[in-house]
Amino acid sequence: MAYGRRRVFDALSCHFPRGRISVILGGSGLGKSTILRLIGGLTRPQAGAVIVDGHDITRLSQRGLDLVRRKMGMMFQGGALLDSYSVFENLALPLRENGSHTEQEIASLVHRILDAVAVGDADELFPRQLSGGMLRRVALARAIIRKPELLLCDEPFSGLDPASIRHIEALLIEINKKFAMTMIVVSHDVHSTVRMADHVVMILEDRVLEGTPAELLQSSDPKAAEFLREGVERLQKICS
Amino acid sequence: MTNPVSFLGYRALRFVEELGAMAAFTVETARTIFMPPLRFEAFVRELYKLGVRSLFIICVCGLAVGMVLGLQGHHTLTRFGAQRSLGAVVGLSLIRELGPVLTALLVAGRAGSSTTAEIGTMVATEQLDGLRMLSIDPVSLIIKPKAVAMLFTTPLLTALFIVCGLYGGYLVGVGQFGGDAGSYMSSLRSNVDFHNDIACSIVKSAIFGLLLGLIATYRGYTSTPTAEGVSTATTSTVVISSVTVLLTDYLITAAWGI
Numbered sequence: 001m002a003y004g005r006r007r008v009f010d011a012l013s014c015h016f017p018r019g020r021i022s023v024i025l026g027g028s029g030l031g032k033s034t035i036l037r038l039i040g041g042l043t044r045p046q047a048g049a050v051i052v053d054g055h056d057i058t059r060l061s062q063r064g065l066d067l068v069r070r071k072m073g074m075m076f077q078g079g080a081l082l083d084s085y086s087v088f089e090n091l092a093l094p095l096r097e098n099g100s101h102t103e104q105e106i107a108s109l110v111h112r113i114l115d116a117v118a119v120g121d122a123d124e125l126f127p128r129q130l131s132g133g134m135l136r137r138v139a140l141a142r143a144i145i146r147k148p149e150l151l152l153c154d155e156p157f158s159g160l161d162p163a164s165i166r167h168i169e170a171l172l173i174e175i176n177k178k179f180a181m182t183m184i185v186v187s188h189d190v191h192s193t194v195r196m197a198d199h200v201v202m203i204l205e206d207r208v209l210e211g212t213p214a215e216l217l218q219s220s221d222p223k224a225a226e227f228l229r230e231g232v233e234r235l236q237k238i239c240s
Numbered sequence: 241m242t243n244p245v246s247f248l249g250y251r252a253l254r255f256v257e258e259l260g261a262m263a264a265f266t267v268e269t270a271r272t273i274f275m276p277p278l279r280f281e282a283f284v285r286e287l288y289k290l291g292v293r294s295l296f297i298i299c300v301c302g303l304a305v306g307m308v309l310g311l312q313g314h315h316t317l318t319r320f321g322a323q324r325s326l327g328a329v330v331g332l333s334l335i336r337e338l339g340p341v342l343t344a345l346l347v348a349g350r351a352g353s354s355t356t357a358e359i360g361t362m363v364a365t366e367q368l369d370g371l372r373m374l375s376i377d378p379v380s381l382i383i384k385p386k387a388v389a390m391l392f393t394t395p396l397l398t399a400l401f402i403v404c405g406l407y408g409g410y411l412v413g414v415g416q417f418g419g420d421a422g423s424y425m426s427s428l429r430s431n432v433d434f435h436n437d438i439a440c441s442i443v444k445s446a447i448f449g450l451l452l453g454l455i456a457t458y459r460g461y462t463s464t465p466t467a468e469g470v471s472t473a474t475t476s477t478v479v480i481s482s483v484t485v486l487l488t489d490y491l492i493t494a495a496w497g498i
Contacts, residue, residue, distance in 0.1 A: 040372075042369050042372060042373070069372070069373055069374075069375045070375050074370070074373040076366045076369070078365055078366060080365065080369060080370030081370070082367055082370075082371075083365075093374070094374040094375075094376065097277075097374070097376045098376075142370075146374075
């Protein structure tokens with residue numbers, strides 16, 4: 001996979017187990033978000049395959065891709081909410097466009113999901129009027145409003161205070177448990193990864209490591225161990 | 241140093257690629273126009289943003305251009321003792337050329353640039369990718385209403401520009417120089433032909449509107465997702481639109497047989 005002449009990764013192979021929370025961990029600029037974009041079909045690789053629910057999405061037509069995307073939700077780093085739409089309209093849009101819901105059902109569903117992510121009173125606000133934490137929660141609400149089987153989250157914790165991180169983390173874990181939703185979370189935050197991940201895909205400069213957080217913590221790979229231990233030590237210091 | 245021949249070849253290939261991409265974008269936009277949902281509400285919203293918000297600038301510029309034409313026309317016609325033809329001179333200049341061309345240039349500068357900047361910002365902040373992930377076609381939801389609104393808005397603004405220009409000419413010819421109001425209007429009425437002047441003006445402005453809509457939305461849609469990318473796309477919209485309008489004006493005028 002390359003952007004112009006810049007090669008992001010070569011011969012990357014990894015998998016994400018169904019129904020589990022997988023975290024893609026790694027330093028900046030190693031292509032973590034690119035993996036999410038590849039899974040969502042937003043970026044096409046120069047070679048290789050991306051298999052989602054049995055479909056190689058690199059070979060699908062636009063229509064086929066749209067059908068697979070109906071089973072996906074994506075929470076973007078910056079929210080990606082439509083600026084000119086209110087929070088309510090942003091959440092109602094996918095239901096109006098793709099579903100057969102009545103306006104009453106849409107209103108009820110949107111309010112229920114906004115309450116669930118603790119921004120129930122923000123329905124009339126516009127994205128520019130939301131704080132960082134609220135924006136992420138609304139983005140999460142939009143990503144899960146169609147009850148997708150696969151949720152992609154791009155850096156859901158970046159730039160947030162510890163309380164907001166805890167809240168988003170708890171929401172993701174709750175959603176995963178309640179709906180058995182497969183989640184792929186991109187993060188460079190070791191603390192959150194250790195707390196919430198069932199499966200970790202660690203991107204290093206020249207290779208990829210996979211396993212549970214515990215397995216990776218005991219990894220004999222010096223770069224992986226160093227990256228994870230530094231994060232855990234910081235976490236222990238904060239806790240003590 | 242790059243070989244000049246290679247550089248020229250590279251630029252030529254890029255130009256052809258760009259034309260091909262724009263043609264594909266035009267086909268994609270045209271396909272969505274006739275497919276449901278029609279997005280009438282979004283279309284009306286865009287009509288307001290592109291049209292109503294341009295009213296003031298169009299009226300002021302139309303009036304100013306008409307007044308200048310009145311001044312220039314009066315001085316020139318007085319030399320030949322033909323002051324009574326001022327209405328025809330102002331009217332024909334505005335209806336045939338200045339109305340459609342200047343309105344299109346103003347629309348490119350105001351509505352075109354803002355359309356590109358808005359879409360470019362949506363690209364940079366991943367709003368269009370967000371729509372794609374919701375299985376919503378951004379061309380249908382965002383591009384179509386803007387392009388169609390531009391197509392409808394430009395002829396309407398052109399008509400308004402011409403009316404204001406005619407009034408500007410009237411203010412100078414009749415109000416300032418004391419010309420006869422009846423002569424101004426009758427020379428205008430008797431010299432303006434529907435087929436050669438008004439129909440040509442409507443066709444020109446509709447074609448300009450179509451081109452402006454496509455250029456503005458295409459430049460925004462394909463802009464690099466950075467602040468600099470949006471700024472470059474906005475500037476290029478104004479430049480490309482202006483050049484396209486002037487070249488197309490020549491082609492239409494020649495084809496119309498005037």
